[in-house]
Amino acid sequence: MADHQPRQNAAEPAHQDSAVIVIGGGITGLATAWALHRAGRSVLVFEAAGRVGGQIRTERLPAALGGGLVDVGAESIHLGTPQLARLVGELGLRDSVVGAEPGASRLVTARGLRPLPAGIAPTGPTRLWPVLRSGILSPAGLARAGLEPLTARRRFARDVSVGEFVRARFGDEVAETFVDPLLGNLHAGDIDRLSLSSVAPQLAPAAATGRSLVLRRRRPGGTPGPLFASWPDGLSRLPSALAEGLPAGTVRTGTPVRGLRRGGDGWTVLTDAGESAAGEVVLAVPGAVAAALLEPEFPGLGAELTAGRTADVATIVLAYPRAAAEGRLAGNGVLLRTDSGRVLKAATWLSRKWARLRDPELFLVRASAGRAGVDELSGFDDAGLAGRIHRDLAEVTGLAAEPVGSLVTRWPGAFPQLEVGHAARMAAVRARVAGSGLHLAGAAVDGLGLSATVRSALAAAEAISAA
Secondary structure, three states: OOOOOOOOOOOOOOOOEEEEEEOOHHHHHHHHHHHHHHOOOOEEEEEEOOOOOOOOOOOEHHHHHHOOEOOOOOOOOOOOOHHHHHHHHHOHHHHHHHEEOOOOOEEEEEEEEEOOOOOOOOEEEHHHHHHHHOOOOOOHHHHHHHHHHHHOOOOOOOOOEHHHHHHHHHOOHHHHHHHHHHHHHHHHHOOOOOEHHHOHHHHHHHHHHOOOOOOOOOOOOOOOOOOOEOOOOOOOOOHHHHHHHOOOOOOOOOOOOOEEEEEEEEEEEEOOEEEEEEEEEEOOOHHHHHHHOOOOOOOOHHHHHHOOOEEEEEEEEEEEEHHHHHHHHHHHEEOOHHHHHHHEEEEEEEHHOHHHOOOOOOEEEEEEEEOOOOOOOOOOOOHHHHHHHHHHHHHHHHOOOOOOOEEEEEEEEEEEOEOOOHHHHHHHHHHHHHOEEEEEEEEEHHOOOOOHHHHHHHHHHHHHHHH
């Protein structure tokens, strides 16, 4: 493994009072601790695993697969997000970022593999001319999409699914051809159940006001340098830098929290190493973990935190002979619709996307599998899953060569499904714990992706500072 470890560990004394205890050493917990530390607050972080980073995980491949550093969880950061860009700058990591190589993904369509048109966002087109030229949509689908400036007049005063919003704006064909493979795959979920306000909050104002997405004025400028980026030693550089930037003794890995006890002016956090007191506690953990910790003090709250579905997903890295794969695998990857009938949902050509993974003999592919509501992973062992993904990939690309090796990483229950009603349910949960000194943050409450989790972390830190 190539995960970066913080200086601190569970062997250091845990019997100390801390102004704030953060439970969870993923990116949310570490970013929360970093923001509080910069604000002058005393912080202690407990992480159950033996490493920091959560769903950011960088692995070194075996020598037979080239020995490169591959991210098997989150793969890149989006520096167009102001909070994330600012965090990278604060850590002194901006000058060392490396950008992904340019190149469009291909969509698997009834007309074969087609490049994803310019101006296609996860929630639909923002420019119609590239879609028209792509030849992907049928004439009827194009005509329906072109009505968006008129259909935009319909306003939604309630939380709706992404699918309902996109179908009303652009029609069924856009929803199923573009939005399902993009946003559906990003969340491993069903676009007709995923909440617009929770997974695409930037579109909520347009849904409420009836503003056109195609006719909206584009703002000039942007973030200098690469938008999608990583580091030469992988994305684990980010959580490592956060942990290392905190005072010695702040981060305790290998220290699961066993319980919370409320009393006096704050909370007592129970671990195998002892008890720690805090005035404020941040839960930056999966929903099921938060539910178990909160239920004794807030009966019934656990059911609200675990009411939503989760998706089991897997990342599969395949290594092919370079000569056989390079000419067959065009662009930077492929995206498939949910109804493709395949286990493969998306793949990225790592050896083309990241300069550090170019190898004279091997061509690396990173694939993803797993969707909410479909148990398609448990029936395979790792070798069987890698074999199935290879067959799916060969069918959609025509790649004839067999892989020379593979690495499978499973993420059970890792993708919470923020479906319609999620935001209201989380608001009720937060109202229940308001004033108690407990704060909730992370993907389970505020959404997947590094941008969402960092925003969630900073919001938690700001709430504590304000209190």
